[in-house]
Amino acid sequence: MILHTLSAAPDTPAFQHCLAQLQAADALLLMGNGVYAALVGAPAGQALGKACANLYVLDDDARTAGVAAQLGAGVTPVDFDGFVALSERYQRQIAWY
Amino acid sequence: MLGPEAFDREGFLRNLQDWSPSVAEQIARAEGIELGEGHWEILHLLRDYYAQFDSSPAMRPLVKYCAAKLGADKGKSLYLLSLFPGSPAKLGSKIAGLPKPENCL
Amino acid sequence: MNYALLVLAPPGSASRAALGFARAACARGHHLQRVFFLDRGVENGLGTAVAPQGERDLPAQWAELASEQGVELVLCVSSAIRRGLLDATEAKRHEKAAPTIAPGFTIGGLGLLVEASADCERLLTFGEGR
């Protein structure tokens, strides 16, 4: 079980690497430019959702980007407290950026 | 003899091209070391290391490299410490005209 | 739990996230021993940077965290000096006019990252798009 943090937009190698390594029991936190994958209807987000049931988006970054109001189904916003809580549950984090 | 402006505050050469055996003698004397055959063997080895790996070694790789090139007797930190007291990798690099090892604590 | 962070991102979204994470970790009762800044991450500790008015002054907020929570903020020495980030010792050593790092930050070797990683139970990386 791994906590993935993805801060790269969907059309990047980092996104592809993340998707290739993502598994059902992992958690994925979208942050920075990664939040665009959380847009409702974005195929990128759907691909992530298929790979992993635990999708989160960093609320501050989603608001900043204008994504917060149109989040895809199954993407849960978290604040920093929630981010830390995720790191408590998952021993390893890998940052994709 | 190079003038004092050729060295930085810690006694490392500012310009690595300035290095020559006599410059090595000069740096060593400033460190209180009289270079003998044993020293020179290690200094040449350090310069070979730099030519091969484009970096100054930390202690562990220096010891291993010595063991591989000069035999197990000389591939020991105690032997290197006897020649270059304190911090052999750093002091040896300084006298051999290598860049300052980057990542000491 | 014991935490350590590696920040590779220059000031921006990812380093703000690192700061937010660091604060929240302390608020949740975790022990954050050290934040190690490497590569472009060291730019977070540039004392001569001026934040645009109305925007967040990141170095000042990191420094606040350091003083309130006792978190060490360490800039990697080799990343720092090539980018012009010097403390008093490095400024002297490299014969530059003045130190340039922000209050609350120190300069140290990669050994301090290695040490922190050995001592912590959680180690997180913060990097920014390349």
Add this chain to the structure above:
Amino acid sequence: MSTPTPRLLLVTRSAPYGASLARSALDTALAAAAFDRAPGLLFLGEGVLQLLPAQDAAASQTRNHGKVLDSLPLYDVSQLYVDATALTHYGLQAMALPAAAQLVDAAAIRALLEGCEQILSF
């Protein structure tokens, strides 16, 4: 896998010149090894380009990344993993790899990520 997974895994995803992340990853590997915590090193994606032979950095007066990589065995960094898909992507399937390097596919990469205790991602 023939060697046990390392406690600390460094994932290096950048080409060697240009931005300095590849260099930072390598410096971290050397420092960890110097402090008796030899890490595993996973060359992923663009990171496999660090392994190209015959790099000649003299022209750009910068440190030769390939030569520094050659010193890894002396630091006892012997767990090197190379993304097989990326090698194919760059047409480098036939490239000579360091003696200690193991080719890894997506499943083996997953096993590495899960087998280590800590990951640093460069």
